Amino acid sequence: MNLIDKMLDDALQKLNSGDEPVLHSDQGWQYQMASYKKRLGSGEVKQSMSRKGNCLDNAVIENFFGLLKTECWHNEKYEDVEQLKKAVDEYIHYYNNERIKVKLNGLSPVQYRNQAMSTARKSVQ
Numbered sequence: 228m229n230l231i232d233k234m235l236d237d238a239l240q241k242l243n244s245g246d247e248p249v250l251h252s253d254q255g256w257q258y259q260m261a262s263y264k265k266r267l268g269s270g271e272v273k274q275s276m277s278r279k280g281n282c283l284d285n286a287v288i289e290n291f292f293g294l295l296k297t298e299c300w301h302n303e304k305y306e307d308v309e310q311l312k313k314a315v316d317e318y319i320h321y322y323n324n325e326r327i328k329v330k331l332n333g334l335s336p337v338q339y340r341n342q343a344m345s346t347a348r349k350s351v352q
Contacts, residue, residue: 231257235266251275253285291322 277284305311331339
């Protein structure tokens with residue numbers, strides 16, 4: 228539970244006044260414990276869980292982690308945890324800002340979102 232508690236502490240510290248966070252997880256035992264649920268409530272975090280036995284609820288993030296493992300970790304040796312963290316941070320930036328996807332019309336996720344937001348703003352005006 229120490230890693231779970233630390234993750235939750237780190238997330239709660241980053242919240243701004245007025246934020247309404249949702250924390251999504253699978254149905255692992257640690258996320259079902261009363262102490263964990265109580266901590267979420269004290270931080271006013273809405274808990275979201277995948278449906279039991281339904282892998283489709285997490286398909287997007289499972290796909291991302293599969294790509295991360297293949298493109299970032301496969302056959303790589305990291306000297307220490309800091310080097311691994313740096314590699315993961317760099318990959319996340321690459322994935323969001325540079326890695327194009329056919330499903331997104333050849334755009335990166337950030338480019339696609341920006342294009343969608345621009346289109347939405349124009350249609351409101």
